[in-house]
Amino acid sequence: MIRTIIFSTLLVLGSSIIQSTWLGAIAVFGVIPDISLVVLVWVSYKNGLVEGPITGFVSGFLEDCLSASPLGFHAFIKTFVAAISGLLHGSFFIDRIFLPFAMGAVGTILKALAAALLSLLFGAKIQTYDFLDRVLWIEAAYNGLIAPFLFLFLGALKKLLVTESKRE
Amino acid sequence: MSETPAIRKIDRRRKAVPVVLLAASLLTLTISTRSLEGLPKRVGVSVFGFFQKGFSAIGDFVSNTTSSIAELKRLRKDYDELLLKMESYSNLERGYAEIRQENERLKEQLGYTSNLQYERIPARVIAKDPENVYATIVINKGIEAGIRKNMPVIAFQDGIEGLVGRVVEVGQGSSIVIPLYDTSSYIAARLATSRYEGLVTGHGSSDKPLVMKFVKKRAKDEIQFGDLVVTSGYESLYPPEISIARVSKVRALDYQTSIEVDLEPVLDFSRMEYVFVIKPEATADTGMTDAAAPAAPQDTGK
Numbered sequence: 508m509i510r511t512i513i514f515s516t517l518l519v520l521g522s523s524i525i526q527s528t529w530l531g532a533i534a535v536f537g538v539i540p541d542i543s544l545v546v547l548v549w550v551s552y553k554n555g556l557v558e559g560p561i562t563g564f565v566s567g568f569l570e571d572c573l574s575a576s577p578l579g580f581h582a583f584i585k586t587f588v589a590a591i592s593g594l595l596h597g598s599f600f601i602d603r604i605f606l607p608f609a610m611g612a613v614g615t616i617l618k619a620l621a622a623a624l625l626s627l628l629f630g631a632k633i634q635t636y637d638f639l640d641r642v643l644w645i646e647a648a649y650n651g652l653i654a655p656f657l658f659l660f661l662g663a664l665k666k667l668l669v670t671e672s673k674r675e
Numbered sequence: 676m677s678e679t680p681a682i683r684k685i686d687r688r689r690k691a692v693p694v695v696l697l698a699a700s701l702l703t704l705t706i707s708t709r710s711l712e713g714l715p716k717r718v719g720v721s722v723f724g725f726f727q728k729g730f731s732a733i734g735d736f737v738s739n740t741t742s743s744i745a746e747l748k749r750l751r752k753d754y755d756e757l758l759l760k761m762e763s764y765s766n767l768e769r770g771y772a773e774i775r776q777e778n779e780r781l782k783e784q785l786g787y788t789s790n791l792q793y794e795r796i797p798a799r800v801i802a803k804d805p806e807n808v809y810a811t812i813v814i815n816k817g818i819e820a821g822i823r824k825n826m827p828v829i830a831f832q833d834g835i836e837g838l839v840g841r842v843v844e845v846g847q848g849s850s851i852v853i854p855l856y857d858t859s860s861y862i863a864a865r866l867a868t869s870r871y872e873g874l875v876t877g878h879g880s881s882d883k884p885l886v887m888k889f890v891k892k893r894a895k896d897e898i899q900f901g902d903l904v905v906t907s908g909y910e911s912l913y914p915p916e917i918s919i920a921r922v923s924k925v926r927a928l929d930y931q932t933s934i935e936v937d938l939e940p941v942l943d944f945s946r947m948e949y950v951f952v953i954k955p956e957a958t959a960d961t962g963m964t965d966a967a968a969p970a971a972p973q974d975t976g977k
Contacts, residue, residue, distance in 0.1 A: 524723065527802040527813065528730040532738075537882055537945070538807050560693035564700065572719020573727070574804050575811040575843055575853055579703030586700055590693035622808060625704065632708040634808050634858060634879065642807050642880070 511558050512565070514667040515550040519543045519566035519585075527573055538642055540649040541615065542657060543570070547585055548614040549661045551592035552601075553669045563589030577632060580625065587621040588614055596673075604655050611654030615647040720817075724801075724849025727813055731801040793914060795829075795951035796820050801849065810879055812852045814950060817845050822952050827913045828852050830942055830950045837942040838862070838906060838917045839950050850952075854944060855919065856881050864919055867903040869894055873936065875904065875919055881944040885920050887936040895927050895934055904938055914953060 522543035530539040543566065551559025567585030571578045592614065601607065619636040626635040636643040661668060798814035816822055828839040840860060844851040853860055856877030864875045864887060871894035873887040887904060902922040908915025920938035927934040 523805040524726050524730050524802075526805040528727055529734045531803055532734075537880060541806065543805065556689050557692045560696050564696040567700070568703070569719065569723070570805060573723050573802075573813075574806060575809050575851055575857075576806075577704055578707035579700045579705075581806070582703060583697060583700035586693060586696045590697070593693065628701075629704060629708050631859075633704075636808055646807055 508558060508670050511550075511554060511668060511670045512561050514664075515546075515554075515558065515562040516566045516569075518664075518668065519546050519550070519562060520569055522546050523566070523570045523573060535645055535649060536641065538645040538649060540653050541618070541646060542650075542653065544585075544588065544614050544618060545611050545650055545654050545657045546661065547589055548592045548610050548654075549658055550668055551589040552595060552610065553665075554593065554673055555596035556590065556593040558670060559589035559593040560586050563587075576634070577629075580622075580633065583625060584618050584621040588617045591617055601658065603659075607654040607658040608651040611657075612647040612651035615643070615650045619643050720844045720846030720849060720851060722846075724813065724815075724817065724846045727802040728815055728849065731815075794954040796822060796954065798822075798850075798950055798952055800947055800950060808879075810854055810857050810881070811843070812839070812854060812947075812950075814850050814852055814952070815848065816952065817848045817850050819848055820952075821954065822850050825912055826955065827917070827953045828950050829917060829953060830947055832942050832947070835941050836918060837940065838913065838919050839942065839944075839947070841912060842952060852950070854881070856883070856885060856940065856944070862913060862919065863907045863909045864904050865907040866890075866894070866898060866922075867905045867918075868899075869897040869902070871897070872907055872909075873904075873933075875938065881940070884923055885938040885940060887920075887938055889933045890936055892927065892932065892934055895925060898922055898925050898936060900924075903941075904936075912955075914955070 520543070526539055526542060530542070533539070547559070547563055547566070550562055563585035564582050567582035568579070570581040570585070574581065592610070599606065601610075619638065622633065622635040623638075626633040796816055798816040798820070800812055801815045802813035804811040814828075822842060822845055824842055824845055826842045828841060829836055830839050831837075838855055840852050840854040840857065842850050843853045854877070855862060855875065856879065858877060858879045860877060862875040863872070865872045871890050873890040875885055875887050877883070877885050890898075900922055904919045904922065906913040906915055906917045906919060918941045920940045922936055923939045924937035925934060926937065
């Protein structure tokens with residue numbers, strides 16, 4: 508379990524660094540995909556309620572250091588998304604295209620909901636998505652589109668990212 | 676098959692993990708939003724700045740290598756154009772020297788002693804915020820280069836000096852800059868021609884216009900499309916007379932006591948590669964000798 512958490516955290520964190528440096532080149536209307544979120548959704552769905560949220564919490568906490576967000580912002584959001592994904596652990600069979608797309612897109616909307624919740628609690632110190640703005644919906648679609656490819660890649664790393672007892 | 680009490684206990688513990696972690700996140704947020712986050716954040720910025728530099732360098736290497744051929748062709752074309760331009764500039768230079776002398780004489784008569792001079796720390800943009808909800812820029816200079824929190828950041832594009840934003844976090848070898856279009860950025864500004872003052876803020880995206888708020892209603896008739904907006908220097912963070920944006924729209928509502936002006940930034944943030952961090956302590960001479968001169972920036976941050 509610890510090995511899974513370490514590798515997953517490193518992968519989520521590496522994805523965040525790639526997002527901040529390289530993915531600007533493939534931005535659509537200035538919006539970059541959140542590959543770290545898609546990775547986290549997959550890891551949490553495959554591992555359940557312990558490994559996923561711990562990965563989300565640690566990687567989110569470290570991601571707060573890459574961003575202007577207050578410490579704890581990404582930690583909360585990523586733990587929240589991971590917990591919801593972990594709750595669904597093993598509930599359905601993931602196909603090649605449709606479910607990965609849905610998980611990527613819904614994960615993004617969950618992230619926005621978590622940010623909105625924090626904004627309600629902490630006020631102006633927290634920035635959040637505008638649900639009427641195109642940014643959120645472009646990101647949701649973008650994350651959905653890249654999810655099938657990422658899931659395929661992550662499937663190849665199952666030995667590192669999924670606890671042995673939970674591998675199919 | 677019924678579950679044993681031991682299994683139920685383990686299951687309950689597993690379910691408690693995300694709850695505990697969410698509570699820990701909220702606790703951290705509670706502390707950090709009251710600005711007790713300084714040290715861990717600084718350490719994080721330093722560590723991740725190192726990795727971001729590495730990733731940025733690899734990305735640059737790949738893109739530079741692949742675009743070098745196109746770059747050479749463009750350079751050749753630019754070289755030919757520059758030769759022509761240089762010829763015309765050499766003619767202009769003669770006229771410029773005369774105008775400069777005349778300008779110095781006029782300044783002397785008006786009571787100005789010297790031009791504004793700031794010590795500038797050049798830096799390269801190496802990364803942006805990993806999320807779309809925050810809009811920050813990471814630069815490759817930090818404490819080692821003398822950068823401190825709240826220092827203003829400017830850039831040059833097409834010969835124009837424009838305001839980028841201010842430093843919000845400083846690591847050992849990298850810093851995080853909050854751009855002027857961020858929703859948490861507020862800049863005391865004035866219209867360069869009519870001299871009316873206001874507060875400039877953004878909508879969180881470089882694609883959306885900036886807004887200048889609290890501009891006096893009587894300024895409405897004097898504001899023209901394309902008017903330049905500059906820093907006023909009153910809030911002490913930003914030195915005065917740095918270009919911010921140009922007027923794109925004026926919005927006046929009858930029930931409001933002030934007007935709002937939409938602005939287009941003078942800088943194109945999508946193609947920003949290099950910036951300059953201004954050291955405010957070097958701005959001892961504000962350039963004015965009379966009592967009516969605007970206050971010089973004094974503090975370096977909060």
